[in-house]
Amino acid sequence: MDMKIRVHRSPKSLITGVDAITQVGAEVSKLRAKKALIMTDPGVAESGMVETVERPLIDAGIEVGVYSKCVPEPPMSSLAEGVKFCEQGGYDCIIGFGGGSAIDVAKITSVLVGSDASVETMVGIDNVPKKGLPIVAVPTTAGTGSEVTAIAIFANEKLNVKQGVVSGFLIPNVAVVDPMLTISCPPHVTAASGMDAFIHCVEAYTSVNATMHTDPLAREGIELISKSIRTAVFDGTNVEARFGMAMGSLLGGLAFANAGVTAVHALSYPIGGTFHIAHGVANTLMLPWVMEYNMLACLDYFSEIAVAMGENIQGLSVRDAAARSVDAMKQLAVDIQVPQYLSDVNIPESAIEEMADSAMSQTRLLVNNPRRLSRDDIVAIYHNGAVRPESAVAASNGKSKTAKATVK
Ligand SMILES: NC(=O)c1ccc[n+]([C@@H]2O[C@H](COP(=O)([O-])OP(=O)(O)OC[C@H]3O[C@@H](n4cnc5c(N)ncnc54)[C@H](O)[C@@H]3O)[C@@H](O)[C@H]2O)c1
Ligand SMILES: [Fe+2]
Incomplete structure (x- = not known):
């Protein structure tokens, strides 16, 4: 039997099941957040699904903003715009809503907001200086598992390679996994x-x-x-x-x-x-x-x-x-x-x-x-x-x- 010291990390809360998305407002309230930014990509936004996550947040009295310009397989150069959007809006919680791409953008945005560091300096293991805004991850693909991982992956256009940022500070606070959100996946x-x-x-x-x-x-x-x-x-x-x-x-x-x-x-x-x-x-x-x-x-x-x-x-x-x-x-x-x-x-x-x-x-x-x-x-x-x-x-x-x- 393997009796070595082992560490197992995961989000504090996993909410799963058909229509689990209805719980997102209550979860964000438990984080004591008042103004949440939903980060998603144009494909997911066009599917008309943003409303399914917006509605329970509004019903829970949370102010909501939407940034729908996350880029699939996100290049590092695409991140700055979303970070600025989040900073200017004064949000105190980020909802990553989409496939692994949008969730990874949400995760890295949470630690780039209000920081001078760039994503390039965070590549590798444990190079993120501190925990950022709370993250709620809601996957619309089945998929990457990014909703529970300490990883965010970006395309480094200078080196022509995908690179990972790995840090416990990127583990979402809450993952909401609702299969109904994947029905529209082509x-x-x-x-x-x-x-x-x-x-x-x-x-x-x-x-x-x-x-x-x-x-x-x-x-x-x-x-x-x-x-x-x-x-x-x-x-x-x-x-x-x-x-x-x-x-x-x-x-x-x-x-x-x-x-x-x-x-x-x-x-x-x-x-x-x-x-x-x-x-x-x-x-x-x-x-x-x-x-x-x-x-x-x-x-x-x-x-x-x-x-x-x-x-x-x-x-x-x-x-x-x-x-x-x-x-x-x-x-x-x-x-x-x-x-x-x-x-x-x-x-x-x-x-x-x-x-x-x-x-x-x-x-x-x-x-x-x-x-x-x-x-x-x-x-x-x-x-x-x-x-x-x-x-x-x-x-x-x-x-x-x-x-x-x-x-x-
Ligand atoms: N962080 C991690 O732990 C981790 C693990 C594996 C992969 N990744 C990364 O995740 C990214 C890939 O994520 P992915 O495979 O989930 O795809 P994706 O997020 O890139 O999405 C692919 C396409 O599907 C569309 N889409 C997603 N959900 C939809 C839905 N329900 N209905 C209609 N359209 C929908 C999107 O708009 C997009 O155009 C890559 O960048 C990869 O490197 C991250
Ligand atoms: Fe993968």
């Missing part, structure tokens, strides 16, 4: 952000920093997401599937916030940073190839993942059972039509050397990986996932039309 966002949630669970489960607190969360997350994701993508109004995804994403967030993510995220950051590919898609491109590599270091864990994914491993050796989980991951991406090869998103093989250099700098994540990775290993993994094999292209032109298509 299929391609449901698929890509759902893959991200799934990958958080798998990486947390296989991280060298997994604990007895994170393992059950990650395993349950894998199970819930594996059961729900196809229905959520292709029958988006199915509340049970949306609930399964919202809870799976939340569990994945709680697990990876404490166990860490590993090489899938490390290798996907250069893809997202250089080629502006959505985070969930960039992760999916790396998933099977990193897992094929990692599997040999922890066959038992991978055979358990196969079971959690609903695979029948009866009669299989541990190695074959572990390989079954990787096959199931490949099939999942095919089924929900998320791109699977770098060539699917027009990334040339010539980009691999530079991406490998950039991935090598993601030491914060690589140290969690269950199998050591040299630069040559990283280059080989990128090459494995570089070009869709001819046979798969042929299949996509023939019987199996799902192989090359992507959901819209």
